[in-house]
Amino acid sequence: MFHLVEEQVQAGVEWLRLLVETLGALVIAAGVAVALAGILRHLLASCDAPFTPIRLSFARYLTLALELQLAADILSTSVAPTWERIGKLAAIAVIRTALNYFLSREMKDEQAAGEAAQRGHPQATGEKLQ
Numbered sequence: 001m002f003h004l005v006e007e008q009v010q011a012g013v014e015w016l017r018l019l020v021e022t023l024g025a026l027v028i029a030a031g032v033a034v035a036l037a038g039i040l041r042h043l044l045a046s047c048d049a050p051f052t053p054i055r056l057s058f059a060r061y062l063t064l065a066l067e068l069q070l071a072a073d074i075l076s077t078s079v080a081p082t083w084e085r086i087g088k089l090a091a092i093a094v095i096r097t098a099l100n101y102f103l104s105r106e107m108k109d110e111q112a113a114g115e116a117a118q119r120g121h122p123q124a125t126g127e128k129l130q
Contacts, residue, residue: 010079017075024068031061052110059107066100 038054070093077089 013075013079017072017079020068020072020075024065024072027061027065027068031058031065034058034061052114056107056110056114059103063100063103063107066096066103070096 035054035058038057039051042049042051042054073089073092073096077085
């Protein structure tokens with residue numbers, strides 16, 4: 001009886017993992033579509049505006065996708081936690097967390113620079129203070 005319940009729980013977790021991985025892939029696909037649309041609008045408008053808003057938008061999609069993929073890895077390890085799987089999860093978690101951290105930091109920096117440029121702050125435009 002216990003063995004049957006355990007198999008059903010494992011099957012349910014595997015389906016959930018597959019769903020979360022699929023959501024992560026769909027988020028990346030949506031991000032690529034939004035970025036391509038932004039690039040096309042930018043090229044058709046033939047303006048000299050920076051690509052920063054497009055990059056920030058795409059980075060948000062990537063950040064969410066990384067979170068979903070990490071969640072899928074955690075689910076995968078929770079079903080059959082061997083030391084090898086735990087080690088792989090730890091390595092993947094460190095890499096994805098680092099990527100997520102640097103993406104988030106870059107988004108904040110780019111957003112702050114964009115807001116400062118809109119206010120006409122000299123440091124945002126590369127001018128030196130006197």
